[in-house]
Amino acid sequence: MALVLISMIIPALNPLGLPLMVGDMSRAWYRTVDELPEGSVILFDIAFGSGGYPSLGPGTIAAFHQMFEKGHKIIMMATDLEGSMMYPLIMDSVKPEQNYGAVYGEDWVFFGYIAGGQTAMAGILGDIRALVSTDYQGNDIDSLAVMDGVNGADDFDLVASITTSGDIAEGWVYQGYSQYNRPVIGGCLSMMTTSIKPYYDTGQLLGLMDGIKGAADLEFLTKHPGDAIVSSDILSFSQTLVLIFIAVGNIAYWIQKGGNS
Amino acid sequence: MVSTDPQIWIAAFLTLAATSYAFRDNKVFKFAENIFIGVAAGHLVVMGVKNIRDYGWAHLAQGEIIYAVVFLLGILLYTRYHKEYYWLYRYPIAFLVGNGIGISIRAAIHSDFTVQIAQTASPLIASDAMGTINNIILFIGVVTALSHFIFTYEGMHQGVLGYAPKVGRWMILLALGASFGNTVMTRFGMYQGRVVFLLREWLQII
Numbered sequence: 001m002a003l004v005l006i007s008m009i010i011p012a013l014n015p016l017g018l019p020l021m022v023g024d025m026s027r028a029w030y031r032t033v034d035e036l037p038e039g040s041v042i043l044f045d046i047a048f049g050s051g052g053y054p055s056l057g058p059g060t061i062a063a064f065h066q067m068f069e070k071g072h073k074i075i076m077m078a079t080d081l082e083g084s085m086m087y088p089l090i091m092d093s094v095k096p097e098q099n100y101g102a103v104y105g106e107d108w109v110f111f112g113y114i115a116g117g118q119t120a121m122a123g124i125l126g127d128i129r130a131l132v133s134t135d136y137q138g139n140d141i142d143s144l145a146v147m148d149g150v151n152g153a154d155d156f157d158l159v160a161s162i163t164t165s166g167d168i169a170e171g172w173v174y175q176g177y178s179q180y181n182r183p184v185i186g187g188c189l190s191m192m193t194t195s196i197k198p199y200y201d202t203g204q205l206l207g208l209m210d211g212i213k214g215a216a217d218l219e220f221l222t223k224h225p226g227d228a229i230v231s232s233d234i235l236s237f238s239q240t241l242v243l244i245f246i247a248v249g250n251i252a253y254w255i256q257k258g259g260n261s
Numbered sequence: 262m263v264s265t266d267p268q269i270w271i272a273a274f275l276t277l278a279a280t281s282y283a284f285r286d287n288k289v290f291k292f293a294e295n296i297f298i299g300v301a302a303g304h305l306v307v308m309g310v311k312n313i314r315d316y317g318w319a320h321l322a323q324g325e326i327i328y329a330v331v332f333l334l335g336i337l338l339y340t341r342y343h344k345e346y347y348w349l350y351r352y353p354i355a356f357l358v359g360n361g362i363g364i365s366i367r368a369a370i371h372s373d374f375t376v377q378i379a380q381t382a383s384p385l386i387a388s389d390a391m392g393t394i395n396n397i398i399l400f401i402g403v404v405t406a407l408s409h410f411i412f413t414y415e416g417m418h419q420g421v422l423g424y425a426p427k428v429g430r431w432m433i434l435l436a437l438g439a440s441f442g443n444t445v446m447t448r449f450g451m452y453q454g455r456v457v458f459l460l461r462e463w464l465q466i467i
Contacts, residue, residue: 001283004449008456012467054454055447081308115312122364133319174368178376191444194436202380204372211443212450227457234453235446242445 007238016233025200026217029185029207030066032158038071040157041150043124045172046090047163049082052189057086058228059187059215060162061093065224068100073146074108075156079120079168084113084136093226105135105144112136117167121175125153125182153180162187162209169196177204187214262465273463276455405429 036042044067048056067074078084087110096102111132114120123131128151134140141147149155159176161184163169169188176184177199183206188196190211200208209218212235215228264270278293317335321328334353341350381403387393409429411417418426460467 001280004452005280005456008449008453009460012453012457012460051451054452055450057454081305084308085304112315113308113312114316115309118365119360131316133323134315170369170372171365173372174365178368178371189447190450191440191447193443194440198377199372202376204376211447212453213446227454230457231450231453234456235449238449238453239446242449 003241004238007241008234011233011237012230015230016237018233018236020216020220020229020232022217022220023210023214025197025208025210026214026221027207028200029063029187029209029214030218030221032183032185032206033063033066033070033072033160036070036072036157039073040070041073041075041155042067042158042160043156044074044076045121045159045161045163045168046076046078046083046086047080047161047165047168048086049080049164050085052164053086053089054227054231055189055212056162056164056187056215057090058212058226058231059209059218060086060090061226062215062218062222062224062228063160063162063187063209064090064094064096065099066218066222068094068096068102068107069222071100071107073150075111075146075150076108077111077120077124078113079117079161079171080163080165081113084110087112087136105139106146109141109144109146110136118171118175121171122179125156125159125175125180127152153182156182158182159184160186164189164192166192166195170199173199173204185209264463264465269462273459276459280455401428402432406432409433 033042044063046060064074076087078087096108097104100107102108111124112135114124114131116123120131128147129141132141135144153176159172159182161168161172163186166188169186169192172184172186176182184204185207186196186199186205187209188211190213193208193210196205196208199205209215212228212231216232219226219228264273275293275296278289279297281287282290313335317328317331321332334356337349337353339350340346340348381399383396385393385396385400387396405425406429408417408422409426411426416422457467
């Protein structure tokens, strides 16, 4: 543990500037958002909590930078219980009012946490007003300009989610792509990538942000360097240490096995 | 210059307290653990009450009587704690299960079976060499991994045919290895976020 800690502190204090190779999945996420016409309506699910924030927070921030920069309208919600706690953290970094002149209620809205997983997704995509009458701050959603003409799936130009839950990631593919035939992009923890990537490979997800690596890619592509790019060096360095441990462990095992035989 | 913000100090203390478990279970870790559980439970209750108010009571108050049924089903969930009427909780559970399956099953079959099978059955030759190699690996991986789970025909695991399940086993192990590698990266990614917080927000040395 001490070695791991040291392997993280050294590159944090002295950034190595290791090259960043942008992956196809992140590039596809960026391109999908970039190609939307200005003013497109995006449904965005902040589906992670404090535990997932170090991995997914930077990517969410970079994603919002790109969406606000392009002048898209964002309907935000949270299918994770702690998502409503992450929202102010993320917005404090994005600062849409200061950076992009965006106005709450006109350019974006946050519904807060909606329980039910896929039931909530189906509700939002089916008929928003049958499910939600007020936003997170208690404003009547009919009084918010961003909600004008936005009633359900047909009014969303893109569905995006960033999550620590496999059920939620799959749920948006099921409901967004399969049920309502909307373009969907997703972000998830790296450990979920092997199970979520088949949806990207089959075109059900148009882009996939793969944990902190995907976040670093997105920060690079959006030209908003943040915590993820700082993390890249730390992760590369500390995981090299893990690889060395694995190699040493295996060599020791084979030497011991050879000695015993 | 170390931060003077008490919030940062509390966060830094709890981060270090949680990390201390990596060396040995101790009282400082227990303290941090209990605080986390308490805060999470408190947040859960608040969010639960808010959801009932916003997505249930608000509709009922507007005269949508159907929501009375929803509340009734919700209350019935608590009958499981009653010795005599515990069986009533089965109705809301049946509703939840039926609703969940009904909402997801069509889309699940489409996304997880129809689309995946159609994609796997696509032509092996792609527009570029890498695409073709990927398609061939995918095809071999799917066929051999499936063959590994054929237990009703003994010949599948013997002779020449026996190579297919063996290759399939290697394919599964490779997939598990990739998954494990990603898991390590995720855990490191989570912890390095706290290390950066300690160095930047608390100690302010980066």
